[in-house]
Amino acid sequence: MNRQAVALRRLFSQSSREYEKATVKDFLEIKNKLGGRRHDSVKIRELSYEMLAKLNDMKSKGAIVDRKCYAVVVEFLAVHNQKKIANNLLTNLREDNIVFNKELYEAAIMLAVKERDSELIMTYLAEMKTLRIRVSSTLFREILSVVKLPRALEVLSHMKQNRWLPSITHYNAMAGCLSNLSQAPLVLKLISERGLVPDSETFNNLIAVSHDPAKADKLFEVMTKRKLVNKKTYIVLANVHKAVGDYESVVEIFTNMTKAGHQHSAVSYGILLKTIALSDKTHQQKLEEAETIFASALSNGHASEILYIRMMEVLRLCNARRRATDLISDMKGNGLRIHPGVKQEYDSMW
Numbered sequence: 001m002n003r004q005a006v007a008l009r010r011l012f013s014q015s016s017r018e019y020e021k022a023t024v025k026d027f028l029e030i031k032n033k034l035g036g037r038r039h040d041s042v043k044i045r046e047l048s049y050e051m052l053a054k055l056n057d058m059k060s061k062g063a064i065v066d067r068k069c070y071a072v073v074v075e076f077l078a079v080h081n082q083k084k085i086a087n088n089l090l091t092n093l094r095e096d097n098i099v100f101n102k103e104l105y106e107a108a109i110m111l112a113v114k115e116r117d118s119e120l121i122m123t124y125l126a127e128m129k130t131l132r133i134r135v136s137s138t139l140f141r142e143i144l145s146v147v148k149l150p151r152a153l154e155v156l157s158h159m160k161q162n163r164w165l166p167s168i169t170h171y172n173a174m175a176g177c178l179s180n181l182s183q184a185p186l187v188l189k190l191i192s193e194r195g196l197v198p199d200s201e202t203f204n205n206l207i208a209v210s211h212d213p214a215k216a217d218k219l220f221e222v223m224t225k226r227k228l229v230n231k232k233t234y235i236v237l238a239n240v241h242k243a244v245g246d247y248e249s250v251v252e253i254f255t256n257m258t259k260a261g262h263q264h265s266a267v268s269y270g271i272l273l274k275t276i277a278l279s280d281k282t283h284q285q286k287l288e289e290a291e292t293i294f295a296s297a298l299s300n301g302h303a304s305e306i307l308y309i310r311m312m313e314v315l316r317l318c319n320a321r322r323r324a325t326d327l328i329s330d331m332k333g334n335g336l337r338i339h340p341g342v343k344q345e346y347d348s349m350w
Helices: 001-031 039-060 066-081 081-097 103-115 119-129 136-145 149-162 168-175 181-191 199-206 213-225 231-242 247-259 266-278 283-299 305-317 322-333 339-349
Strands: none
Touching: 039 066, 039 081, 039 149, 039 247, 039 322, 066 081, 066 103, 066 149, 081 103, 081 247, 103 119, 103 136, 103 199, 119 149, 136 149, 136 168, 136 247, 149 168, 168 199, 181 199, 199 231, 213 231, 266 283, 266 305, 266 339, 283 305, 305 339, 322 339
């Protein structure tokens, strides 16, 4: 090869690398346009199609698209629940015989995690093992949060093959994915065998999967004795009681939470409103108590979307159409976006 050819090859290689870097940067810039509007479904969809248009434009010009670009796009789509678009893109990549790299596999697994698709997750892990691509410890934690037993044990085996030792956060993720408390002894045994100690998150997750107020209360007693109770403990315990419409217990739990020095949050206010909706109180009682809680939430700066959804749910169950219309007007007057969940509850009243 003569000197001119070598010089041209170097120039082409350098330009190619710079072009790839620029395109990845371009996709990151599109991603960053969302800013803090992570709940703006219209903007998310707009940016999703902008990313896809960019990919198609590059391919139409004969550019070899860096797989990192695909990874950025798939990750964005997965995080913002554009699952159908993301799956179509991954299918097209497979059909085009694009060999996945580490970044693309991780983005694809995050999408599978979002869809709680255990089969696909295990397929990806097997492929990464064949290609000798190491899976990150953080990604294993995400996987364990959606893969149920006995598949979770296979995931732990993959961790070992990837030279990772499970930490308490991995076992906690497993605990949060149990079908019921009968599986808890296995997780606790694994924690003990690793020389670890169950922490607040372990017990919080066990309370969440208990689905039984009596069992949840017993776990709360254990946590109290071990001084492991935190704000989340009260919230998950209240959720268990909420599921059976036990409004008095939910109120008592949150009263104890504030006595312990923890402030209400948008989540706790939402649980209170949901429990009122599920309770056997009269319509008038529900409306009066819901209005008190709603006003308290707003005065404490918790005007969240979930709060309005829960309030509208109470109004729908009580057939309080006039108040529901006023609520919509208040939201518009305060410049708040009408969340699809709020609109759905409202529309179902007419």
